[in-house]
Amino acid sequence: MDQDETKDQFLTVYDQYADDIFRFTVLKVSRREIAEDITQEVFMRYWQQVRSGADIGNDRALLYTMARNLVIDWYRKQKDQSLDHLTEEGFEFANDDHRTIEEKAQVREVLDAVKDLDEPSREALTLRFVDGMSPKDIAAISGETANAVSVRINRALKKVQDKLRIHEQLHD
Amino acid sequence: MTNPLSKLKGIRLSNNERLRMREHLALYADMNPAFDAEGAALPERGLFAFFSSRRFSLYAGALVALLVLGSGVTLAAEGSAPGDSLYALKVNVDEPVMTVLAATPTAQAKVAANIASRRIDEAVVLARRGTLTPERQMYLTTEFGKRVKIATEKADALAANGDASGSDTVKADFAASLAGEAQALGAVSTDDTGASGLLETVVATSEGISDGASSVAITQTINDSGSNTEVSTTGDATVVATTFAKNAATTTVRTLKASGKFTRLHFNASTTLHAAAKLNAASLFTPRIDIANPKPAEPESPSSLTGGVDLGN
Numbered sequence: 001m002d003q004d005e006t007k008d009q010f011l012t013v014y015d016q017y018a019d020d021i022f023r024f025t026v027l028k029v030s031r032r033e034i035a036e037d038i039t040q041e042v043f044m045r046y047w048q049q050v051r052s053g054a055d056i057g058n059d060r061a062l063l064y065t066m067a068r069n070l071v072i073d074w075y076r077k078q079k080d081q082s083l084d085h086l087t088e089e090g091f092e093f094a095n096d097d098h099r100t101i102e103e104k105a106q107v108r109e110v111l112d113a114v115k116d117l118d119e120p121s122r123e124a125l126t127l128r129f130v131d132g133m134s135p136k137d138i139a140a141i142s143g144e145t146a147n148a149v150s151v152r153i154n155r156a157l158k159k160v161q162d163k164l165r166i167h168e169q170l171h172d
Numbered sequence: 173m174t175n176p177l178s179k180l181k182g183i184r185l186s187n188n189e190r191l192r193m194r195e196h197l198a199l200y201a202d203m204n205p206a207f208d209a210e211g212a213a214l215p216e217r218g219l220f221a222f223f224s225s226r227r228f229s230l231y232a233g234a235l236v237a238l239l240v241l242g243s244g245v246t247l248a249a250e251g252s253a254p255g256d257s258l259y260a261l262k263v264n265v266d267e268p269v270m271t272v273l274a275a276t277p278t279a280q281a282k283v284a285a286n287i288a289s290r291r292i293d294e295a296v297v298l299a300r301r302g303t304l305t306p307e308r309q310m311y312l313t314t315e316f317g318k319r320v321k322i323a324t325e326k327a328d329a330l331a332a333n334g335d336a337s338g339s340d341t342v343k344a345d346f347a348a349s350l351a352g353e354a355q356a357l358g359a360v361s362t363d364d365t366g367a368s369g370l371l372e373t374v375v376a377t378s379e380g381i382s383d384g385a386s387s388v389a390i391t392q393t394i395n396d397s398g399s400n401t402e403v404s405t406t407g408d409a410t411v412v413a414t415t416f417a418k419n420a421a422t423t424t425v426r427t428l429k430a431s432g433k434f435t436r437l438h439f440n441a442s443t444t445l446h447a448a449a450k451l452n453a454a455s456l457f458t459p460r461i462d463i464a465n466p467k468p469a470e471p472e473s474p475s476s477l478t479g480g481v482d483l484g485n
Contacts, residue, residue, distance in 0.1 A: 006206040007198065014197060019184035026183060033276045033338070036189060040275045043197050051206035107182040114177075129177035164176050 010050050013059050014043055020060075020131050021067050027126060028071045028119070038074065042066045064127075064141045113163040120144075121156035128153050196275055203269070253294040253301075254308045278338055281326035285346040288319035292353040292374055299360040299367045313370050320377055343381050350378035 001009075021042055026035035045066050049056055056062055114122050120142065127133045127141070135149040142149065185193070250266070252259040267287050274280040291312045298304035323346060331339035354374045361367040 003205045007201045010201060011194060011198060014194060018190055018193065022185050023180065023183045027180075033278050033335075036185070036193070036276050037279060039185075040193050040196060043193075044200055047197065047201055047204065051201075051204060053207060103182060106179045110176055110179040114180075125177060126180060129175050130180045160176065 006050060010043075010047055013046070013063075017060060017063050018043070021063055023130065024064060024123075024126070025067050025071060027114075027122065029074060034074065038067065038070045041070055058140075060133075061137065061140050068141060109164070110160075113160045116163075117156050117159060121152050124149050124152050125156045125160065129157070193275055196273055199272060251297075253297040254311060255298075255303065277326055277330055277333070278335075278342060281323050281330065281342045282345075284319045284323035284326060285342070285349065288316050288323060288346075289349055289353055291316040291319070292350075292357060292370070295367055295370050296353075296356050296360055299357070304367055309367070309370055313373055316370070316373065316377075320381075324381060347378045347381040350374055350381070354378060 018039065022035055022039045025038045025042075026032060029035055029038065042063055046059075046063055049062065114125065117125065124138055124142065127138045128135070135146045135153065138144075138149045138153075139146040144152070250262065252262050267290075270283050270287070271280070274283045295304060295309065295312050298308060324343070327339045327342040327346075330336075330342065354371060357367055357371045357374060361371045
C-alpha cells in the first residue's frame with residue numbers, strides 16, 4: 001500500500017468517526033472549540049499510529065480511547081468546567097448548522113436530561129444509545145466490566161426517561 | 173418511549189468544520205508520510221500525480237522544503253533571527269505550517285500572537301549580538317505589527333461570534349506576553365543596541381490590546397552612569413502581575429538582576445501581594461519580600477499601593 005492509499009484509508013476512517021469523536025468530546029468538555037481542537041488532535045495521533053504500521057485492530061475503540069485520554073489531560077489543566085456551561089448558556093450549534101429551531105430545542109432538552117448524571121453514566125449512556133456501542137465495547141474503553149457497564153446504562157436510562165417524562169407533563 | 177438519546181446525534185461538526193478539519197488532516201498526513209516495515213517512507217502513486225495535485229500547488233514551498241531538509245532542520249531554525257541561514261525556513265515554512273494547522277479561530281488568534289512575539293524574541297537576540305540594524309528593526313517592527321493586527325482581528329471575531337470570554341482570554345494572555353517581551357527587550361535596550369523604538373511599539377501595543385486597563389505598572393529604573401531611564405509596561409492587573417510573577421519572574425527578573433543595570437523593580441498593582449507571594453515562591457530575593465509591609469506608594473504615583481524590590485545592583 002502506498003502513501004496515498006494509506007492516507008485515503010485514514011481519511012475514510014475520519015469521515016466515518018469524526019462526528020462521533022466530536023460529540024463524545026463536546027459532551028465532556030462543554031465547549032465546541034475545545035472539542036474541535038481535541039478531535040483534530042485525536043485524528044493526528046491516530047495518523048501517527050497508522051503511519052508507523054502499528055497493528056491497530058479496532059479503529060473505533062482506539063479513537064475513543066485517545067479522545068478520552070486527551071479530555072482527561074484537558075481536565076487536569078482546567079479549574080472548573082462542567083456540563084452546566086453547556087446547558088445553562090445553551091449548546092452552541094455551528095453558525096452554518098441549518099437545522100430547525102424545533103430540532104435544536106430537542107437536542108437541548110435531552111442534554112438537560114443527561115447533565116445531572118455522573119460522568120461515567122453519561123459517557124456509557126451516550127456511547128450505547130447514540131453511538132451504538134455494545135456494553136462490551138464500552139467496557140474496553142472505560143475499563144469497567146461489561147456487566148458493570150450494563151447496570152450503569154440501565155440505571156442512567158431510567159433517570160433520563162423519568163426526567164423527560166416530567167418535562168413532557170410540564171409542557172402538555 | 174422511543175430512544176430519546178438518539179436526539180443527541182444532532183450534536184456534530186458542521187459541514188464547514190468537518191471539511192476544514194479534513195483538509196488539515198490531509199496536509200498533516202502529507203507532511204508526515206507513512207513508513208514501510210524497514211522504516212522507509214512509502215512511495216507516492218507517482219511523481220507526476222504528486223506534483224500535479226491541488227494540495228501540492230497550494231503548499232508547494234512548505235512541502236518541498238520539509239521533504240528536502242527534513243523536520244530536524246526546522247527545529248534548528250526555531251532559534252534563528254534575521255540574517256541567519258535558517259531564518260528563511262522559519263518564516264517561510266514553520267510559521268505557515270503553524271498557521272494552517274490552527275483549526276479554530278481561538279487557535280488562529282493564538283498562533284498569530286505567538287508569531288508576533290517571535291519577532292520580538294528575534295530583536296532581543298539581535299540586540300544581544302549587537303546586530304540589530306535599523307533595517308532589521310524596521311523589518312521586525314513591520315512584521316510584528318502585521319501579526320498583532322491578525323491576532324486582534326481574530327480575537328475580536330470571537331467576541332462578535334458570542335465568545336466574549338474567549339476573546340478576553342486571548343487578549344489578556346497576549347497583552348501579558350507582550351509585557352514580558354517588553355521586559356526582555358528593555359533589558360537589552362540602550363542607545364547603542366537600537367531596540368528602543370521597537371520597545372516603545374511593544375509597550376504601546378500591550379496597552380492597546382488590554383484597552384489601557386492599566387491598573388498595573390511594572391517600572392524599571394535603569395541607573396547607568398548616573399542617568400536614569402524609566403521603562404514601564406502596563407496591562408491588566410491580575411494577568412500581568414500573575415504572569416510576570418509566575419513566568420517572567422523566574423526568567424526576566426534573573427536577567428534583570430544579572431544585567432547589573434537595574435537597581436529596583438517596582439510593582440504598582442492591586443495584586444502586588446499576590447505577585448510578591450509568587451516571587452517569594454520562586455526564591456529570587458534574599459531577604460524575601462515583606463508581604464505584610466510592602467513599600468508605601470511612590471510620591472509620583474500616590475493612587476496605588478506600590479511594592480518593590482531592590483535588585484542588589
